[in-house]
Amino acid sequence: MAGISATEGTEEETKKQGKQRKKVGGKGLRESTVVVQIASDEHCSGAACSVQRKAGQDAARSRAAIYGYPAFLMGPPAHYQPTYPPAAGKYGGEGVYRERFQGIQRIQGIQQEEWRRRQVGKGEEEQKEAERRGKEVYVRVIKDPYPTEGIKFDDEDGHYIAEPNTDLTSRYKIVRVLGQGTFGKVVRCYDRLKKEYCAIKVIRAVQKYREASMIELRVLQTLSERDPENRNKCIHMKDCFDYRNHICIVTGLLGMSVFDFLKGNGFVPFPGSHIQHFAYQLFTSVACNLVHTDLKPENILLVDAAFHTVPYTKRAGQRVKRLLNNTEIRLIDFGSATFEDEYHSSVVSTRHYRAPEIILGKYSLDCVLVSNAKGMGWSYPCDIWSIGCILIEFFTGEALFQTHDNLEHLYMMEIICGKLEPRLIRQSSKTAQKYFRHSGKLDYPNKDTSPSSRKFVKTMRPLAEIVPSTSALNIHFLDLLMKIFIYDPSKRITAREALSHPYFFSPITHIDTI
Known part of the structure; x- marks a missing residue:
């Protein structure tokens, strides 16, 4: 699989995946430059930045504006x-x-004091905007060296028609399509300049998707700047360009997604030692101060998907199971990622991995998500909840919350994680409060609840039954999960706290490796 996700986590795609789980359990090219946004401080250096006070405060203010x-x-x-x-x-x-x-x-x-106070506010906003502009990415436009009038490059939905053995600029040669999603498609290409294979995410030639790709470009650039050695195990961008009205993002070529490996293995659970290493890498990834908002097994790629087989007797009809030779992973698909101080959509995350604060809506100011969340409905803790759901899926082979309904989802949470706190119910949005009766209990089941929903919900088990305390590793794993599945996001364990949890220092026995 490519280094960029080919799926975008829509509800429709999630339903399809849920059904699957239930069944088993440039040369010669002219280049110009498009400036997305320009950093404003490049010209300010040396003696030119020295300011000599002259008569009149207006002159001083003019110099201040010029020199930053x-x-x-x-x-x-x-x-x-x-x-x-x-x-x-x-x-x-x-x-x-x-x-x-x-x-x-x-x-x-x-x-004068009020004037200064107002200017301080303006100054902070201007500074944040300048920092945001400085993080934007330069995307060069590559034009064809020959006339292309009358040639069709896109399908009716704006997807690039990627034919094998054709050129994606003179530098990259398309080998094959690796996958396709809402935002575009991912192709395996050969880089003629570096003489190596790579993955290129080709964004659809639709304006809203082009604009959305700029967010991902900025996030990828920020990740590379903050972590040049890639200790955070996130995908790194190698190149980006605009070709035939398609934004193209170049990354390294990685293995398949963890979900695809799980599916190919008949949804047999991973060994405990593998889950432990996956967990450590995921917490390391989300500790880089970005909110990913779409963590799921499909967005976790294996660096190397090579495996060996061992005998397996726990399931009828399956005699062997695959064990990875290398459990190193990379987190991908930052198209929905956001910075802490930027716009937060009301609905994020793929359904199965969605945190309760996203379903319940905006909290009041006394429910602080993180120290600088400023009363937003969700923040970094939503990624922590998603990691918990992913780890349970690795442990059981099945998604923890297989649902597409908010009320059913909340009821499942109460079975697995315990009752919701009355305070959080009171602080939920008006939309979310309709899921509760006047007594504060969830309005489930009700007259509209289907028999299939009632039947499926009855199969849910508390967390302590899902992860039995049969080994020291499991005991610590359960304790970590209990600190993850806390409804109040301000009390939920953080990524840095999780990395110091005893679970990651628990000894590995032979049973944990198979």
Whole structure:
């Protein structure tokens, strides 16, 4: 499988995957440059940045704007003249201010202070925007060296028609299509310049998907800058370009996804030692201060999918099972990732791996997700919950929450993880509160609940029964999961805390390796 996901986690795709699980258990090219956004501080260096104070605060402010100093540090402009008395309603009644303040100097000081306070707010916003612009990616446009009028390169949905043995620019030669998803398709290519194979994600020639790809490009660039040695086990971008109206993202070529390996192995669970190594790498990946929002086995690729077989007697009709020779992984598909201080969509994550705070909606300010979450409905902890769901799937071979309905999903959570706290129910969105009765209990089952739903939910078991304490490794694994599956995201274990959990220092026995 390529180093970029070919599936995007839509509800329709998730349903198909759920059914599967249930069944088994440039040369000669002209180049120009498109600037996505330009960093604004490239020209500011050396003696040019020295500022000599001249008469008048307006001149100082002009220099501050040119050389990048925060304008509010220079004070209000010289032409800024406060009024006296202040207008009623802005600072209070006129009579109140006449009695409280003596003379125009005091009032001027108050107005200057308010002006500075407003400028501080503006300065912080401008600084954040400048930092955001500085992180954007330059995407070069590669044009064909010959006329292409009348030649069809896309299908009716905007997907690039990738034919084997054709060129994707003069540098890359298409070998075959590895997969296709909502955002585009992934192709295996040969890099003529570096003389190696690579994976290229070719984004659909649809404006909304082109714009969305810019987010992924920025995230991939940030990951490379923060972690050049790739200790966080995330996919790294090697190149990007715009060709025939398709944004193309080049990465290394990796093995198949963990889900595909699990599927090819008849959904036989992974050995305990493999799960332990997977878990450590996943927590390391999400500790890089980005919210992935779409963690699932399909978005975890094996570096090397080579395996050997061993006898297997726990399932009728299956005599052998596959064991990986190498459990190193890479986290991929950052098309839905977000930075902590940026826009948060109300619905994220593929259904099976969705955290309760996403279903329940926006929390009030007293339910702090992380120290700087500013009251948002979800943040880093939603990725931690997803990891918990993934680890259980590795342990049992089946998705933990096989559902497509919010009410049924919440009821499953209560069976596995215990009752929801009344405080969290009160703080949930109006949309989510319809799932609860006046007593605070979930409105499940009800008159609209299907017999198949009732039957399936009855098969759910508490977490302690899913992971029996049959070994020291399992005991620590269960304890880690109990710290993950906490409804209040502010109390959920963090990635860094998880990396220090005794589970990762528990001795491995022979039974944990098969």
